[in-house]
Amino acid sequence: MPKQYTITPLSELPLRNDFMFGQVMRTEKICKLFLEALLYIEIQQIKFLDRQKDFTDSYEYHGIRLDVYLKDEKGTVFNVEIQADRRDDLPRRVRFYQSGIDRGELPKGADYADLSESYIIFVCDFDCFHIGKAVGERVSFLKDTDVPYEDGSHVFFLNSRYTEANASKPILEFLDLIRTNDMEKPYETPLGQMARERIQEVRSDKVLEVSYMTYAQKMMDERRIGYMDGLVEGREEGREEGRKEGRMEGREEGREEGRKEGRMEGQEEGRKEGREEEFILTVQRMRQAGFDDKIISLSTGRSMEAVRMVPKNT
Numbered sequence: 192m193p194k195q196y197t198i199t200p201l202s203e204l205p206l207r208n209d210f211m212f213g214q215v216m217r218t219e220k221i222c223k224l225f226l227e228a229l230l231y232i233e234i235q236q237i238k239f240l241d242r243q244k245d246f247t248d249s250y251e252y253h254g255i256r257l258d259v260y261l262k263d264e265k266g267t268v269f270n271v272e273i274q275a276d277r278r279d280d281l282p283r284r285v286r287f288y289q290s291g292i293d294r295g296e297l298p299k300g301a302d303y304a305d306l307s308e309s310y311i312i313f314v315c316d317f318d319c320f321h322i323g324k325a326v327g328e329r330v331s332f333l334k335d336t337d338v339p340y341e342d343g344s345h346v347f348f349l350n351s352r353y354t355e356a357n358a359s360k361p362i363l364e365f366l367d368l369i370r371t372n373d374m375e376k377p378y379e380t381p382l383g384q385m386a387r388e389r390i391q392e393v394r395s396d397k398v399l400e401v402s403y404m405t406y407a408q409k410m411m412d413e414r415r416i417g418y419m420d421g422l423v424e425g426r427e428e429g430r431e432e433g434r435k436e437g438r439m440e441g442r443e444e445g446r447e448e449g450r451k452e453g454r455m456e457g458q459e460e461g462r463k464e465g466r467e468e469e470f471i472l473t474v475q476r477m478r479q480a481g482f483d484d485k486i487i488s489l490s491t492g493r494s495m496e497a498v499r500m501v502p503k504n505t
Contacts, residue, residue, distance in 0.1 A: 198407045201400045205372040206390055207316045207351075209258060209410075210403055212273035215389045216259045224382040226269060228361035229312070229326070229347065236264040257288065268292060268309040273369075275316045285311050285329075285346050306343060314349045316369055325353035325366060474501040 204211045216222050223234050239261045259271040270292060274281065288311055296307050313319070320327055327348040331340035349362070351370040356363055364383030367373070374391065378384045393399060470491060477487045484498045491498070 198404070198411060201396075201403045202394045204390075204394060204403075206369050206386065207273060207275040207372070209273060209275075210406055211390060211393060212314070213258050214393045214399070215386055216271055218385070218389050221382065221385050221389060222259065222261065222271070224361060224385065225271070225365065226263075226310075228359045228365075228380075228382055229349075230310070231359075234263045237261050237269075238263075257292075262307075266307050268296060268307045269312070270310070271312045271314065273314050273316075274319075277317045277319075281313055281315075281319055281348070285313070289344055308343045308345075310345045310347065312347045312349065314351070314366075314369065316351045318350045318352050319348050323350075323354040325350055325356055325358040325363060470497075471501050474498055475504050478504055 199208065206212055206215060216225065217239055219237060219239075223237055226232070226237075227234055239259070257270050258273060259269075261269050263269070270288060272288075278284070289309070292309055292311075293306060296309075297303070297305060327350070329346040329348075332338060333340055349358075349366060351366040353363075353366065358366075361380040361382035364378050364380050365386060367376070368378070368383060368386055368390075374387060376387075378387055470493060473491060474487055477490065478484075482490075484495060488495045488498045
């Protein structure tokens, strides 16, 4: 079993971990500070809708499990996700998450104008778009114009590996905490300080440790099942690829052997043709010297019929 499927003790859990991130960000004061510092807005009140909200229409379809899902006093919806491992499918995941959030927000028969303003925020421990910025925001415009396309949805990608600090000090400290897991650093902003304190509280919470171990075991089991399924699928794909490669190698080796055999056959045919031409010249020279066909046959070791087949000298 790969090392990533082992369980990290709660006492060592970093902020980049799903469970720790959820515990920290579902602390109302911390989440409020985070959103205000990122979006440069004031929020009077927030309400967490569910702990790890799960949007699943049916067992036949792909479910959506949201890390942190909340609303403010205006009804604006916020979904905050942590992404520790590099994934190249985040834009499409955003699209999928947005569809689930919108279905959950719009009651049957309601007008589309009633859809809430929404923010999906991915906090990544890598540079998703390789742009170096601490914060990237999706902005849409109609093609070849400066007319914005506004549907009430907003998407932000945060990058803990930033090289360009295009964010407020609280957000930068929060990203630094994700990247370094440094509990000794003297964080200067309330967001950085409170996030560090909350991490320390969670790590020492014996009651919470039971919930964590249950959660971690469930996640590890899911990964293990996925790993084994992938292993079986990978072996089958590998066998198919091996068969294809084997066929290609076999064809190439067969072509090479065929070329060799062809060259040998061609050389043998060439030698035969050369011997036949030499025989014809010999017969014609002996005839010119006055020998009859019987003597020529005895001298060359060829049949009388073969000698007679040689054209007469012109």
